[in-house]
Amino acid sequence: MLRQYELIERVKEYDPDVDEALLNRAYVYTVQKHGSQKRASGDPYFSHPVEVAGLMTDLRLDQTSIITALLHDTVEDTLATIEDIEHNFGKDVARLVDGVTKLSKIEQMPENERAAENLRKFLLAMSEDIRVLLVKLGDRLHNMRTLHHIKKPEKRQRIARETMDIYAPLAERVGMYEYMREMQALAFEQLEPDAFATITGRLEQIRKQDGQQVDAIALKIKQALAEAGLQVEVTGREKHPYSIWKKMAERHVNFEQITDIFAFRVLTENVEDCYRALGVLHTVWQFLPGRFKDYVSTPKNNGYRSLHTSLIYENSMRVEVQIRDQDMHRRNEFGLAAHWAYKQADHADGQVGWLRDLIEIVDASHDAEELLEHTRMAVYQDRIFAFTPKGALFQLPKGATPVDFAFAVHTDLGAQTVGAKVNNRHVPLRTVLDNGDVVEIIKGKEAEPQMSWLGFVVTGKARASIRRAVRQKERGEVAALGKKLFEEIADRVPAKIGKKAVREAVKRLDLDDEEALMYAIGSADLDDLEVMEALVPGCTAEFALEEPDWSKRDRAISIRGLTPGVGFQLAECCHPVPGDRIVGTRKPKEGVEVHTIDCLTLASGIDSDWIDLQWGKRSHGAIGRLRVTLYDRPGTLAEMAGIFAKNHVNVKSLLQTHLDHPFTSYEIDLEVQDLAHLTRMLSALRASDAVAQAERM
Template identity: 85%
Template sequence: MLRQYELVERVKEYDPDADEAMLNRAYVYTVQKHGTQTRASGDPYFSHPVEVAGLMTDLKLDQETIATALLHDTVEDTLATIEDIEANFGTDVARLVDGVTKLSKIEQMPENERAAENLRKFLLAMSEDIRVLLVKLGDRLHNMRTLHFIKKPEKRQRIARETMDIYAPLAERIGMYEYMREMQMLAFEQIEPEAFKTITQRLDQIRNEDGGQVDAIALDMKHALAEAGITTEVSGREKHPYSIWRKMAERHVSFEQVTDIMAFRIICEDVSDCYRALGVLHTTWQFLPGKFKDYISTPKNNGYRSLHTSLIYGKSMRVEVQIRTREMHRLNEFGLAAHWAYKQHDRPDGEVGWLRDLIEIVDASHDPDELLEHTRMAIYQDRIFAFTPKGALFQLPKGATPVDFAFAVHTDLGAQTVGAKINGRHMPLRTQLNNGDVVEIIKSDQADPQMSWLGFVVTGKARAAIRRAVRLKERAEVAEIGKKLFDEIALRVPAKIGKKALREALKRLEMEEDEDLFYAIGAAKIEDRTVMEALVPGCTAELENEPDWAKSGKALSIRGLTPGVGFQLAECCHPVPGDRIVGLRKPGEGVEVHTIDCSRLASGIDSDWLDLSWGKRSRGAVGRLRVTLYDRPGTLAEMAGIFAQNHVNVTSLEQTQLDHPFTTYEIDLEVQDVPHLTRILSALRASDSVAQAERV
């Protein structure tokens, strides 16, 4: 563990003007606050923030970031507060510490909700200041280095999986490949211990048997380049185990079939030498077609720049080669963090775009599972390049479609997409894009995102935006039904309902807008009596003296039952007055009333059968319909109008199937009797908006 003076000296080496007193205060503060707390390894807890601060000095980050690293766990794990941090170390450090700190209120949430809420807060803080991410990555890297001390294997697995899914890809997105590789290696060891052990043993065996082959190949390359007058540094290594395992999984091959296990890096003096070196390699050894990538002329989103190629060395050995300048290498290994050594107050180019996409995903995601899914999709980095007709370049994941491309250009363009041209030809929206494709999006102001798109889009941004748009559309349609039903409810109160009464009702119901109330009514989330009472307080008092069957809205009586015996209408067949009915009575239970032709009566063969009929005052029961509508604007509203014209109350509305261009709903209706239900079915079947309607 770094001592106090050693940490300060490290910072002063690259930043002589750093506030030494503040750094000393931060070191002492974290030691005092964490006190006697210990880690799973048995080390004092404060050793962890000190080591994270040491990692930040390796990146030559500013004094506020070093102080944040020292203090990042004090608010979460001690009695210190953000206000204390601000009073002692200033607003900037307090803001950064708050960004890294986990919310205390989420500790009691279910695992996925806790992870999602933590990620949501972290992404929002990161969008304000990238240093939050740098400290968080340092924190996670040190935790991974000590993960083996945690005794519970399920906890190690959870942390490793979270690292592999979220933090290693985030490190890659900002170009911190050293962090990414080490995180992947440590997580892989926990997630796939057998595979890790097997691959590392095979690599050790190759290393012991190759007789210096890696060094020999590197020397051959260096000599070939020197003869061409190019001064270079050449180094070689075996790929790390996770990279090999991923190739085995992707290609469905064994270890022996992975031919490109060796990778070489060539460092040149300038960019022109990089291209000259590439030419020398391609003329000296055979290169593999399709394996050349020029990330110098077209850098990755994270700023990564290098030439990549694959060669056949000797008769059959495949080797990968990366060619770059020394400055590119420094920026490639530490990415955005490397920029901070030189321009600590400027946001590096390339950061804004993908961070903006992540924040859009945070805003659009509906629940924790969606947020985690969309974020993982957004930060993985296996990319292709596509162009707009005007030449603007966009990077997308492999498998991306024109819809993904449209949402990458702008969310509004994605929402208005109706077609696409790829390289000048009209192509289906589900077509997968290839490197270099020119994509022209055809749009319409009248278009809306389609649920069916979720079957082929691959970007988190597109999925989040589509789901949000579909939810809003469904909400508007349900609210339209609710408005029709509200008008009926308003007719049943002893007063004329105007805008003032509606405003007061919203206050009593603790709702913001009319649409909130209409949606609650349409979705059967609020009872009619509650709405009536909110509109005119006290107007339902006269209903309190009605019999129980009237209060429930079901004026039902059944003949053939023993007095005092309770009954319930079966959910399987939903009998309504006018149906022929039979009762099933099991020992110790009430009577369940079924229609005579109910398919489930066979299961009641061991029960007592009762011959029943409806009483004289039987009016009102719940009937269930299955209605398939054409999936176009206004169809739900037309169905609601039919219900309103037939004076029926909707008690439940559930979308059960979406098969474009049809949407199917199951709807529970309070009807008077069979003739009433039959009239409703006839009206539905006569409507141009309804494809099919039947009683369940």
């Protein structure tokens, strides 16, 4: 652990004007506040924030960042408050500590209950001051280095998965590749221990067999470049176990089939020498077509710049080579942290625009699970480059479509998209873009995002924006329907309903406001009796004594997965009822027809689009069609009618289809509550001596 004077000296090496007294006060404060607290390793707890502060000095960050690192756990784990931090160390430190603390609290919640509001606040803080993220990444890296001290394997797995899913991609997106690689390696060891042991064992065997191979290849590369008059530094290494495992998984091959396990880095004096070195290497050795990438002329979103190529070395060995100058290398390894270190934070501002997209995604996300999905999509790598007709460059994930491109340019453009041209050719909106495509978006003033787009868009921003737009339109239409239904319900209540009664009903039902009440009524989340009871408590007592008779209730069918405003009808061929797995079919200029998933009409092939659908909450009341074969003797028809009556179903139609003594067959349409209701009635029919056979059509 760094001692107090050692930490101060490390900061003074790159910032001679640092306020030593303030740093000393922060060091003593964290030691006193954490007191006798211990880590899982048995070390004093304050050793952790001190080590995180040491990591920040490696990044050459300012004293505010160093103090934030020292104090980042005091609010979460001690009696200190944000107000205490502000009083003792100022508003800037308090703001950064608050931003880091909010994310730490989220980690402690169950994954499916993460607080979207807290995450939104964290992202806002992070976009306004990237140092919040830099300190948090240092915090996570040190925690991963000491993860093996935690005894519970399930806790180690949870932290490792969180690191792999969220923090390593975030480190990559801000260009901190050293952090990203170490986090991935440490997380991989916990998540895939067998694979980690196997790959590290094989790498050890390779080192023993030919320990000088990496150095020999690096020397050959340096000699070839020196002969061309280039002064360079060349280093080589084996790829990390996680990188190798990822290639094995992507290519579906074993370790022996991975030929490019060595990577080399060439550092030149300037940009021009990067391209000269590339030409020399491609002349001396054969390069692999399709494996060359120029991130110098077209940097990644995070500012990463380098030339990448793959060469075929002796004995058909493949080696990867990265070529960059010294300045690129410094900034590539530490990304945005390097911009802060060299007082160029303003130059880094364009590289965190994706954080603002994340904030928009958080605002548009419906629940915590959806939020995590969109956030992960937004931070993952594997990008392509696409251009507007005017030459503006946008980076998108592989698999992106013109709709993703439109939302990347601007949310409003995405919402108004009606068509697209790629390289001056009209293409379907679901077309996958290639590297270097020029994309022109065709928009319409009356256009709206379509639910069907969710079937092919791949960016978190596009998915979140589409869901929000569709949800808002649907909510407005459903709330309008709910208001009409509410007026009918209010007429049945034995009191005059005013604004006060509505406000009280909203409170009793634990809803946000009157609009939420109308939406709940329109979407059948609340039934009539619940609303009446909320308006006038006790007024539904007389209804509780009545036998429920579903045949006398209004049907309430709602379907999730449809574009708002699109009509639907339940298919006559299969008669779906609530509880069935359903899909929709849609032909041009027609509404949606809802079928059961195993409908024979679907199996025979329909020339139309399929839509994945679900029943809305509390959908009830639909027509189920049965084929029932009775014994042809007196009283059997009456016995079947009695079964229908006991099960509270309403016979909508009955057609005799076959008479073949001693049997009579009928096709019967019944109004039932749902699939469970229909199944219970079928069981009752099959148990009857009057029924030879009963099945659903």
